[in-house]
Amino acid sequence: xxxxxxxxxxxxxxxxxxxxxxxxxxxxxxxxxxxxxxxxxxxxxxxxxxxxxxxxxxxxxxxxxxxxxxxxxxxxxxxxxxxxxxxxxxxxxxxxxxxxxxxxxxxxxxxxxxxxxxxxxxxxxxxxxxxxxxxxxxxxxxxxxxxxxxxxxxxxxxxxxxxxxxxxxxxxxxxxxxxxxxxxxxxxxxxxxxxxxxxxxxxxxxxxxxxxxxxxxxxxxxxxxxxxxxxx
Numbered sequence: 001x002x003x004x005x006x007x008x009x010x011x012x013x014x015x016x017x018x019x020x021x022x023x024x025x026x027x028x029x030x031x032x033x034x035x036x037x038x039x040x041x042x043x044x045x046x047x048x049x050x051x052x053x054x055x056x057x058x059x060x061x062x063x064x065x066x067x068x069x070x071x072x073x074x075x076x077x078x079x080x081x082x083x084x085x086x087x088x089x090x091x092x093x094x095x096x097x098x099x100x101x102x103x104x105x106x107x108x109x110x111x112x113x114x115x116x117x118x119x120x121x122x123x124x125x126x127x128x129x130x131x132x133x134x135x136x137x138x139x140x141x142x143x144x145x146x147x148x149x150x151x152x153x154x155x156x157x158x159x160x161x162x163x164x165x166x167x168x169x170x171x172x173x174x175x176x177x178x179x180x181x182x183x184x185x186x187x188x189x190x191x192x193x194x195x196x197x198x199x200x201x202x203x204x205x206x207x208x209x210x211x212x213x214x215x216x217x218x219x220x221x222x223x224x225x226x227x228x229x230x231x232x
Contacts, residue, residue: 141165180215182208182226193225200231
């Protein structure tokens with residue numbers, strides 16, 4: 001059996017061996033290096049965290065800018081939509097007022113035309129009433145002049161009455177009062193009033209052979225029917 005001999009150097013001050021002191025120093029050195037490594041690693045982690053935070057802050061700032069920009073755009077779009085809506089409402093009101101004005105103008109035009117028509121009708125009715133009263137006077141003039149003998153027609157009184165009659169007939173003609181043609185015309189109930197029938201070799205059946213009372217029209221409408229005798 002062999003024995004290993006280890007030389008130990010003893011420190012006079014501490015009483016410890018030199019090997020023990022070296023081991024302690026080595027342990028202290030390792031501990032210091034480990035602390036340095038941990039500190040360096042912690043510093044690196046802190047720098048990375050700071051970079052990440054800065055990046056996140058930058059991203060948050062960018063998102064916030066985008067959010068603000070989107071809000072501004074939405075506000076602008078909202079204002080534009082509101083302006084368009086107000087514009088459409090104004091157009092609708094303008095169209096409504098124009099339609100109302102056109103309707104009122106049309107109603108006024110219709111009212112004016114209706115008033116003029118009623119006025120003309122009222123005038124025609126009044127004139128017709130007066131003319132109906134004048135016709136018997138015309139009939140009497142005609143009867144009187146027809147009864148004058150041939151040798152008396154040149155008398156001053158007769159010629160004067162004839163002039164008055166002709167003047168009256170001229171004025172009636174200017175007022176569009178026209179005599180209805182009867183004798184020799186086919187009987188028309190719209191203008192003729194048959195009061196009797198007769199036989200005739202001159203006219204065919206259904207033709208007016210004799211006029212008993214002259215009829216007249218006023219503006220194309222019958223003022224008085226002709227009283228006639230019709231061939232059987």
